Amino acid sequence: MAEQKTRAGTGDVAAFLAAIEDEAKRTDALALVSLMAEVSGEPAVLWGTMVGFGQYHYRYETGHEGDSFLVGFAPRKAEFSIYLMGTYLPDVAEKREALLARLGKHRMGKACLYVKRLSDVDLGVLRELAEMSVVELRKTYG
Template identity: 85%
Template sequence: MAEQKTRPGGDVEAFVAAIADEAKRADARTLIELMSAVSGEEPVLWGTMVGFGHYHYRYETGHEGDSFLVGFAPRKAEFSIYLMGTYFPEVSARREELLARLGKHRMGKACLYVKRLSDVDLGVLRELAEISVVALRKAYGTT
């Protein structure tokens, strides 16, 4: 099995401070506050992603690895917000209800894309993050 390339480690504050766009830097700090509160975990740098919490997954195929419970990456065009737990079927109806109220965004399978936090309702985003964290802890536990 291939070794996982993205691993935790690095200076979150230096990473955020290096974000050139002032508004994006401020949004990153807001996301850190929100996700720290939701997860009860400190931010950890995973490559170019800021993650909170940790879990180990193992699929039926035998593929396994480690990831964070909730996190984000400040990409050039928009934020990628990782909500892997919202992909589970048991929370999909609630996810869709919340996404309808969120504001301007795009949604992949478990990755939410927003240009700026002022485009979305932070209360709804917080609920989505909470759903993700709870679902992942239920499915995988935490380490």
């Protein structure tokens, strides 16, 4: 089995965020750190170029397994990638869609939400999505 490349604890979160050149993006990143730390009850940890909160171990029926964070984000150049893996689970699909309909300007992949700036979205709805992700992953993976 291939070794997992993205791991927790790969650097200093504060230094990583301070290096964001765009002041508005840096401010939004700090707001996401605050929101996700509060929702997860976990500190921010750098996972490569992603900021993650908490951790869980997953194992699929195929035998593939690894570790990931409960909720997190990456401040990419064009937009934020916000990782909400727990919202992809089948039990919450209907609730996820209802929340996304109220969120504001975004794109959604399977479990990754893309937003250009936090002012484009309803932060209360984003909080609900992050909470859902944390709760569902803890329920599913312990």
